[in-house]
Amino acid sequence: MKMPIMELNTSATPFLLTGFVGLEKAHHWISIPLSVVYISILLGNGILLFLIRVDHNLHEPMYYFLALLATTDLGMTLVTMPTVLCVMWINHREVSHGICFLQAYFIHSLSMIESGILLAMAYDRFIAIRNPLRYTSIITNIQVLKIGVGVFMRGFVLILPPILPLYWFSYCRSHVLSHAFCLHQDVIKLACADITFNRLYPVVVVFSMVLMDCLIIFCSYILILQTVMSIASEEERSKALNTCVSHICCILVFYVTVFGLTFIHRFGKNVPHLVHIIMSYIYFLFPSFMNPIICSIKTKQIRGSILQLFSLSPPRT
Structure with missing residues (x-):
């Protein structure tokens, strides 16, 4: 008995992306703040990567992890915008x-990688x-490289199983997606197959x-806090906590938006569709926009490198 052969779906009917439904006439105006945020993300993360590359004072594991974060944020923005x-x-x-499927693959992979x-x-920090x-x-440095490769492999491999079947599904329903970018959950709603x-x-x-x-992460910070509280010197205690501030802020920015978007999608059926769209943009843009700002403000070494880059402070030795 011959096994059925899966054939690649070569349907010529493209998907149709959707902007802000009901506000199509205002798309040009809406694109202005989006463009400003887009350029800010490119500049902010680009400068952060440049500083970590050229400043030998930032050639430490902590900053290499920040470089990985900035790379992921850049990738998410370049794939989506x-x-x-x-x-x-x-x-x-x-x-x-x-x-569309490739865009969905990178969007979901990069989310897991972040x-x-x-x-x-x-x-x-632990x-x-x-x-x-x-x-x-x-x-x-070798350990950082291994961790980085492992994190990227986890994201790219784990997202493959739900994305690959999309190429073989037939799409006989409406081809209109609900966002201006492709998401896995949007595409499968249009498939005429067992999903x-x-x-x-x-x-x-x-x-x-x-x-x-x-x-x-939550458990690790409980243990970190226990260790910090056991430090006798108040100055040393404050110094130890300050090294974690930027990371904690990045964590809050990312996970609050993740769980906020998840909550809206799962339980916000009566919420206007415009709210879903806005939450999606916040999820994709806000962490990428805020992370370089947080790192610049809360990390003394990076702040010093930025001031030196723009000749606002004397070169460090």
Whole structure:
């Protein structure tokens, strides 16, 4: 008995992206703040990567993890915003199946990667405060590289199973998506196929991984706080806490938006669709926009490098 052969869906009917429904006439005006945020994200994360690359004082594991975070934020923005701005600027709404699925793959992969990087940064702070004497022997450059590769592999591999079937599904329903970018949950609603696996997998695997990352980070900071509170010197206690401030802020920015968007999608059926759209943009843009600002304000070494870059302080030796 011959097994059925799965054939790649070569449907010529493209998907149609959607901007702000009901506000189409205002798309040009809406694109102005989006463009400003987009450019700010590119500049902010780009400058952060440049500083970490050229300033030898920032050639430490803590800043390498920040570089990974900035790279992920840049990737998320570069993957998402081109289709958004095409819809806003020139009303170009059509997107081919292949490009759409690839965009969805990178969006969801990079989200998981960012969660993994925040977890790695928590591990870095945990070792630095709980076991400072062995920090340099545990968190080496090679170890940072291995952690980075592992985090990226986890994100890219775990997202493959629900994305690959999209190429073989037939799409006989409306081809109109609900955002100006492609998301897995939007695409499967249009498929005329058994999508049970695609519905269950993200909930069971992807969401559980992000939730697990969040719980581990939370537990690590409980232990970090216990260690800091046991330090006799108030000055040393304050110094130890200050090294964690920027990371804690990045964690709050990311996970509050993640769980906020999840809550709206799962339980906000009666919430206007415009709120869903706005929350999606906040989720994709706000962490990428805020992370370089947080790092610049809350991290003394990076703040000093920025001042030096713009010749506002004498060169450091």
